[in-house]
């Protein structure tokens with residue numbers, strides 16, 4: 062998902078007997094559905110795993126602006142441009158809520174940014190694919206934001222208060238993102254034959270990378286168990302992927318587009334669709350830096366950081382000037 066392959070401390074869930082009294086009390090609060098707040102005691106592993114998860118999530122929101130930002134100046138109408146611009150700005154906001162949320166765990170936004178820019182911290186593999194045509198704006202909104210919603214709606218119930226509250230606000234905006242994507246797809250799918258072809262091509266290229274967003278299959282997802290016990294992950298990767306496929310296939314049928322999977326078939330017994338898994342070798346390859354746009358994305362973020370240095374310096378100098386003036390005024394009042 063936006064946070065894929067987040068390593069949790071401990072691959073095996075700690076048994077009740079192995080827990081310290083503090084850990085037992087903490088787990089009892091989580092089991093009772095209570096929210097954990099920044100000043101509450103928490104196991105170090107919980108704090109570290111959450112920093113990794115929220116940090117990776119924030120980075121995905123920020124890097125996720127790039128493939129769509131690519132099309133703002135080439136949107137086909139003024140209305141589409143305004144909508145896309147608002148959507149990309151929303152993603153910046155999501156990144157900022159999440160960096161702020163992560164800061165309550167004792168890390169700074171600068172620390173997280175440094176780790177993104179050096180390549181130490183990851184972001185979602187989906188943003189390492191290019192957006193080749195305007196139809197990709199439709200496919201990304203429909204499928205990528207759609208997959209994001211599938212993962213983020215349950216995260217509104219996550220155990221960490223600041224993360225959970227950020228998710229509530231983010232999910233409202235994600236619904237708008239998905240709708241605007243589907244609306245673009247609808248226009249193109251019902252449009253001229255050439256537009257319909259573009260819509261189908263965008264679906265063909267986005268389908269499997271979107272399925273990869275949920276992370277590897279549960280059997281290979283070694284870090285899930287502890288995160289689920291701590292309720293910082295609510296559903297397994299496979300559960301969410303299945304839900305996404307079940308929801309999306311009828312939408313594709315409505316558009317008259319075909320999902321690029323010849324084995325896709327609804328099982329009448331379970332009501333679920335059987336589908337072909339994505340190419341997991343490709344997934345791990347993209348995650349380790351070899352996707353079509355990994356270098357371009359990191360270069361763009363590094364350039365933005367370097368280009369923004371004068372703004373950060375200016376803001377710091379202004380804050381320092383205000384602080385000095387306030388101190389001088391206070392000491393003037395005292396004397």
Ligand SMILES: [Fe+2]
Pocket residue numbers: 122151152155231235
């Ligand atoms: Fe977002």
Ligand SMILES: [Fe+2]
Pocket residue numbers: 152206209234235238
């Ligand atoms: Fe979004």
